[in-house]
Amino acid sequence: MLNRSRKLTPKTSKQNKSHAGMVKRIVKKPQKKLKRGSWSSSMLAMSTTGCAYAILLSSASLIMALAWISILFIFNPDQVSWLNKILPTWAQIPLGKHERPQTLKQIQLDLSQKNQIFGETLPLHQNAEDSFLLPVFQQRANCQSDCKELVELRVYERSEELEFKSQSENYYYLATQLPVTGPDESFVISASLDGTSEPQDISISLPLTEVQRFEDGTPSPGVWFNLRGQRQQGTGAFVADVGAAIAYGHVVYYNPERTNLLQMLSWTSPNGQLPKWQQVTGDGTKELVIDQTIGLEPHLQVYQVKPLKLFLKPIQLEAITLKSPALKDYAYQNALSIARNGLWTPAFGWLNFIKKQHKGVLPEAAQAQMDLIGLHSQFTKTQAQKNWASPSQEVLADLIDGRWEKALEVFESSPNNAQEIATLLKADKKRLWNRTAAALRVNPNRRELQAWFALILAVQQGEGHANSWLKAQPKITKDNLAYIQGLLARLNGEGASQISSTHPSQIVGTVRPITQVTNTEWLQPNSSADLKLTDNQWYQVEVSAFNDGKRWLNSPFENFNLPKTDAAKFLWKTLGITSDPEIQIVVWLPNGEQQITIAAIKAVQLRGKVLRLLAAGPKIPENQNDVLQPKPLALTNAALEWVQPSPITLQQLHQQNPQGVKVMLSSVWKSLQQSDEVPGGAIPSFEQMQEKLGDWPVQVIDLTNNGQPEIILTISAGAIASLNQHTPEIQGENPEQRRDRTIILSDSNEVIYTDFTGNNLQRLSALAKLSGVQSLALLVENAHNYSLRRWSETNQGFE
Numbered sequence: 001m002l003n004r005s006r007k008l009t010p011k012t013s014k015q016n017k018s019h020a021g022m023v024k025r026i027v028k029k030p031q032k033k034l035k036r037g038s039w040s041s042s043m044l045a046m047s048t049t050g051c052a053y054a055i056l057l058s059s060a061s062l063i064m065a066l067a068w069i070s071i072l073f074i075f076n077p078d079q080v081s082w083l084n085k086i087l088p089t090w091a092q093i094p095l096g097k098h099e100r101p102q103t104l105k106q107i108q109l110d111l112s113q114k115n116q117i118f119g120e121t122l123p124l125h126q127n128a129e130d131s132f133l134l135p136v137f138q139q140r141a142n143c144q145s146d147c148k149e150l151v152e153l154r155v156y157e158r159s160e161e162l163e164f165k166s167q168s169e170n171y172y173y174l175a176t177q178l179p180v181t182g183p184d185e186s187f188v189i190s191a192s193l194d195g196t197s198e199p200q201d202i203s204i205s206l207p208l209t210e211v212q213r214f215e216d217g218t219p220s221p222g223v224w225f226n227l228r229g230q231r232q233q234g235t236g237a238f239v240a241d242v243g244a245a246i247a248y249g250h251v252v253y254y255n256p257e258r259t260n261l262l263q264m265l266s267w268t269s270p271n272g273q274l275p276k277w278q279q280v281t282g283d284g285t286k287e288l289v290i291d292q293t294i295g296l297e298p299h300l301q302v303y304q305v306k307p308l309k310l311f312l313k314p315i316q317l318e319a320i321t322l323k324s325p326a327l328k329d330y331a332y333q334n335a336l337s338i339a340r341n342g343l344w345t346p347a348f349g350w351l352n353f354i355k356k357q358h359k360g361v362l363p364e365a366a367q368a369q370m371d372l373i374g375l376h377s378q379f380t381k382t383q384a385q386k387n388w389a390s391p392s393q394e395v396l397a398d399l400i401d402g403r404w405e406k407a408l409e410v411f412e413s414s415p416n417n418a419q420e421i422a423t424l425l426k427a428d429k430k431r432l433w434n435r436t437a438a439a440l441r442v443n444p445n446r447r448e449l450q451a452w453f454a455l456i457l458a459v460q461q462g463e464g465h466a467n468s469w470l471k472a473q474p475k476i477t478k479d480n481l482a483y484i485q486g487l488l489a490r491l492n493g494e495g496a497s498q499i500s501s502t503h504p505s506q507i508v509g510t511v512r513p514i515t516q517v518t519n520t521e522w523l524q525p526n527s528s529a530d531l532k533l534t535d536n537q538w539y540q541v542e543v544s545a546f547n548d549g550k551r552w553l554n555s556p557f558e559n560f561n562l563p564k565t566d567a568a569k570f571l572w573k574t575l576g577i578t579s580d581p582e583i584q585i586v587v588w589l590p591n592g593e594q595q596i597t598i599a600a601i602k603a604v605q606l607r608g609k610v611l612r613l614l615a616a617g618p619k620i621p622e623n624q625n626d627v628l629q630p631k632p633l634a635l636t637n638a639a640l641e642w643v644q645p646s647p648i649t650l651q652q653l654h655q656q657n658p659q660g661v662k663v664m665l666s667s668v669w670k671s672l673q674q675s676d677e678v679p680g681g682a683i684p685s686f687e688q689m690q691e692k693l694g695d696w697p698v699q700v701i702d703l704t705n706n707g708q709p710e711i712i713l714t715i716s717a718g719a720i721a722s723l724n725q726h727t728p729e730i731q732g733e734n735p736e737q738r739r740d741r742t743i744i745l746s747d748s749n750e751v752i753y754t755d756f757t758g759n760n761l762q763r764l765s766a767l768a769k770l771s772g773v774q775s776l777a778l779l780v781e782n783a784h785n786y787s788l789r790r791w792s793e794t795n796q797g798f799e
Contacts, residue, residue, distance in 0.1 A: 101159040101171035111136060117148055122213045124155065124223050124254060129170055131157045133225065133254065135211040141649065141695060149207040150227060153178045153261055155254065178252065178261035182206045182229055183268070188248040189231070191292045191299070192270035204646070206231060208249060217277050217286050219305045219315075223254040226275060230593075245593045247272045251288065255314065264317045265303065270294055272593065281320075281371045283364070288317060289375075296400055297431065298344065298379040302372050320372045326365035329354065334442050336369065341438035342431060344376035346402040377401075389536055389616050390581060390600035391417040392424040399432055402439070404448035411455075411487070416525065418490040423579040425459040427504075432456060444473070447480045454484050455491075463488055503549035504638040505576030505601075506771060509541040509613070510785040511585050511634035513620070522603035522614050523568035531602060533616060539585065539599055541613040541634040545788040548574050552770060554788060556609035571604040575613075576636075583613070586633040587620045595621060630765060630781055640768040643776060645701040645712070651694040653711070663749040664711060665689045671743060675756035678723050692723055701767070704791045705775035708747035712767075716740050739763060753778065753789075753798055 102110070108118045119135030121128075136152040156172035164171035185204045207229050214224040228249035248268040254261055267275055273291040280287045280302050292299040303317040322340050325333045332354055339347035351370045355362055362370065384401035388394040391410050398407035411421050425432065436453045443449060450473065458466035466488055470481055517531050517538055524531075545554045563570050572578045585597040599617025606612075613634075620632065654661040669689060672678045683689075696719060699712040717739070741755035742764040755762050761783040768777050770788070778789040778798055789798040 099174065101161075101164050101173050103169045103171055105169075107134070107156070107172065115139070116151070119150075119211060122211065122225070124256070129158060131155065131175070132172075133211075133213075133223075137209075140207060148209055149182075150180050150209065150211065152180055153211070153225075153227075153252065155259070155261060157259075175259050176261055178263070180208060180227060180250070182208045183248055183250070183266045185231075187266060188246055188268045189270075191268045192246060192294065206248060212274075214277055219277075219285055221256055222315075223256075224277075225252045225254070226250075227252060228274065230272070245272050246270050247274060249275075251275060251317070253315070255312075257314075258312055260312060262313055267301075268292070280375055281368045287320075293379065296380075296383050296397055297342070298376045300372070300375055300379070302375065304368065320368045322369055322372070326363060326369050327354075332366070335373075338435075338438045338442060339373045339376075341434045342400060343402045343435050343439055344373055344380050346439065348373050348377040389598070389618075390420065392420045392582070393598065393600075395421050396424060396432075399435065399452070402435075404439075404446075404452060408448060408451060408487075412490075415490065419578065420581060422455075422459050422491055425456050428456065428460075433460075445475045447483065450476065450480065451484045451487055455487060458488050458491055463491070503547065503576045503579070505580040505583075505636040506547035506552075506639045507541075507543055507575060507583065507613070507634070507636045508545050508639050508779070508786060508788060509543040509634045511539050511541045511615075511632045514538045514540045517614065522605050523571060524603040525568050525572055531614070536599075536616045537619045539615045539617060539634070541583065541615060542785055543611040543613060544786045546575055546611075547639075547771065549576065550772075552773065552788070552790075555611070555785070557606070557611050558609055562606060568604065571606070575604065577601050577604070580636060580638065583615055583634055583636050585615075585617065585620055586635070588629045588632075589621060590629065630763070631786070633765075633786060638771070640766075640770065640777075640779070643701070643767040643769055645699040645767075647697040647699050647714075649694065650696050650698055650713075651690070653698055653700070654690065654694070660749065662686050664745055665693060667745060667749050667751055668693070668713060668743060671751050671754055671756060672720070672723070675754070677720050677756060701776070703744065703767075703776050703778075704746065704752075704793075706747070710747060710752070711745045711749075713743045713745070714740050715743065752796075 104121070111118045115138065117137040117139065119137055121132040121134050124131040124133060132155075134154045134156060135150055136154060137148040138151050140147045140149045154177045155175045157175045159165065159171040159173055182205045185206050188206055208227045209230070210228050212226045212228065214226060218224045226249060228247060231246040231248065246268060248266075250266050251264045252261055253264050267290045269275075269291055271291060271293055273293075275288055275290045277286040278289050280289065281304070283304075285305060287305075288303040290301040290303075292301060302320045304320060305315050306318040308314055308316050322336050325336050327333075331350065335347045335350040335354065338350075348370070351373060355370070380397075380401040383397045384403055384406075386397065388397060391413075395407045395410050398404075398410070411418055432452075433456055436449060436456060439446075440449050440453055450470065454466040454470055457469055467485070470476060470484060515538065519531050522531065543555060543557075545552055547553075581601045583599050583601055585599055587595045587597070589595060597617050597620050599615035601613050601615050603614040604612070605614070615634075650661060650665075665686065666683055666689075669678065669683050673680050684692075697714055699714075700709045701712065702708060703710045703712075740763075742753070743751060743756065744753035744764075746752045753764070755764060763781045764778055765781045765786070766779040768779055768788070770777050770790075773790060775791045780787050780789055791797075792799045
């Protein structure tokens with residue numbers, strides 16, 4: 001090896017002759033060292049060089065690894081989550097999902113620790129374990145029932161990291177979330193207002209209590225959800241309005257491509273119907289239909305899914321409207337005009353004719369408008385084909401569907417029909433007027449249209465106006481003029497004076513179905529008519545109170561004497577049935593909702609001090625004698641105007657009137673002691689009572705007409721049980737099986753009304769305003785019936 005080194009020196013010197021001396025000097029020194037050194041020294045040099053290369057290679061690999069980890073950390077931190085196992089707590093890597101994935105149990109526990117309530121998970125894909133929607137609720141303050149309020153929607157996706165995928169339980173990341181607030185009350189009740197009512201300026205957000213996934217047939221891709229709530233109208237202590245409970249909510253869309261939740265629209269339905277996806281237009285994609293129908297008036301909102309050029313919101317729900325005609329055609333515009341005024345079936349027939357003229361093809365927007373009109377027409381046709389209990393209902397259904405001739409046949413069939421229908425026309429709030437006027441603009445010479453317009457004009461503005469209008473029609477024939485004037489004369493026949501002078505019926509009572517009716521036991525204007533039924537049910541209404549046109553009379557009717565002749569006509573006129581024979585039957589279902597059934601009063605009975613009505617109408621749900629359900633209530637349309645003050649808590653009232661609440665709580669506690677609801681003895685301190693009662697709801701309103709508000713305190717059985725832990729065991733009953741009760745305190749903090757009576761069979765059902773009475777009235781349910789109680793200034797109590 002040394003010899004091999006020496007041979008290298010001459011070659012180097014030959015190649016660099018000009019530097020021979022220098023090279024020799026340089027080369028000679030190592031030669032001397034090699035001679036002195038050993039073979040191991042050479043190996044050490046080579047080993048050191050190899051180690052240097054190894055260190056360089058290792059460093060390069062480490063740098064590349066760190067660089068790759070850095071890239072992953074920047075773009076997807078979840079891929080390096082395994083490092084958290086070996087890193088100390090202070091050096092933990094924050095994950096890209098903002099938090100470490102959790103099991104479903106961990107997610108639920110975390111929500112519980114934040115005083116939130118987790119709902120039932122709803123799958124987003126076929127495999128429910130891959131992702132799901134989790135509704136998050138919280139407890140509502142001052143709540144007696146349906147106390148869970150939806151506050152958030154969360155979407156969780158299953159973790160795909162090896163660290164968590166290998167676990168026995170599934171781990172999930174929070175992919176997206178959407179805060180939720182219920183719609184304003186002003187929006188919710190807007191659909192139930194008629195055209196003459198002014199919307200109220202209410203900014204209270206109503207709670208959402210349920211989340212449902214729309215199932216089959218929804219537009220894809222994506223998942224659609226319905227967030228819903230219900231504005232109860234009759235549950236609890238006070239009734240806000242008589243009718244079905246109003247349903248309301250939001251429609252939410254989950255976009256899987258962007259992994260986000262979108263609130264698409266808010267909805268409300270005065271008849272309690274939920275939105276549904278159904279095929280309305282012929283484009284192959286289902287539309288969202290919201291039913292806002294009230295009574296016989298159809299109102300169906302239809303929304304189509306339309307694309308949007310927005311990254312986070314690629315679609316929207318667009319309403320089909322009739323505001324602007326989609327086809328520049330005079331006949332088409334006329335059809336839309338009468339449809340906008342409620343004549344759906346005539347408009348749909350006209351549009352079918354126009355479509356045939358266009359060889360069966362209309363532009364997409366025009367076809368959508370036609371399909372919307374057809375959907376409404378289908379509803380009005382169904383209503384017009386029913387068998388109605390009263391002539392006025394039958395005529396109303398016919399006129400809404402544009403069946404002018406059929407409605408005239410009912411009007412002409414009997415004098416009693418004419419009088420009842422005249423009352424219907426007189427009470428019309430422009431819905432029949434607008435329909436008839438719109439139809440006349442399109443077909444001004446049609447006799448049936450002229451007849452109905454003249455009848456409405458005569459009833460509402462006088463027969464002189466009707467005759468003047470008829471004579472001013474340029475193409476009216478003598479025969480048509482004579483025919484219509486003959487119809488107007490029916491308004492001046494027997495009983496016409498009763499139409500103008502008789503007050504509308506204002507009756508309140510308790511109702512029950514009956515199976516047998518004996519004609520001789522009942523009084524009716526036409527004594528020769530038989531009391532027969534077809535598909536309806538007989539109902540007996542025991543009258544609790546009624547207005548005779550001058551004042552309110554309450555049961556028992558001690559000074560109510562019948563004349564010896566025409567007793568039936570006397571009763572019908574006194575009760576106002578001549579002008580208003582319809583009566584509403586209100587039934588509370590087991591879930592707390594109300595169901596309204598319209599019946600027709602057919603006969604009257606007065607026995608001793610008890611006044612009863614005989615009515616015929618569709619069958620109502622059976623009341624299973626459930627103590628939580630109020631008794632069926634009967635009342636005419638003009639009987640009451642319901643009043644519902646907005647509730648606040650005792651704690652909020654204390655902030656407004658600290659001294660008054662202190663005195664009031666003592667009065668409430670004494671009243672509960674007197675009814676044995678809480679133990680006797682010393683009254684707790686104000687602080688103790690405030691802690692226990694502070695969340696109880698109260699309503700503040702003037703009930704005694706003295707300009708000072710009274711305080712209405714509604715108390716649930718559960719709230720009473722919480723004051724005395726032993727109460728449920730002693731009484732042997734579940735607090736949830738008892739209905740709410742009410743205490744009313746005067747402005748001087750004295751108890752002026754209480755449901756905490758000895759028999760516990762008295763319940764305040766509602767507050768109401770009576771016509772001709774200045775102070776408000778209490779509608780109270782007793783053991784067997786209902787009663788109206790008004791404040792007596794003389795006796796300082798409700799009587």
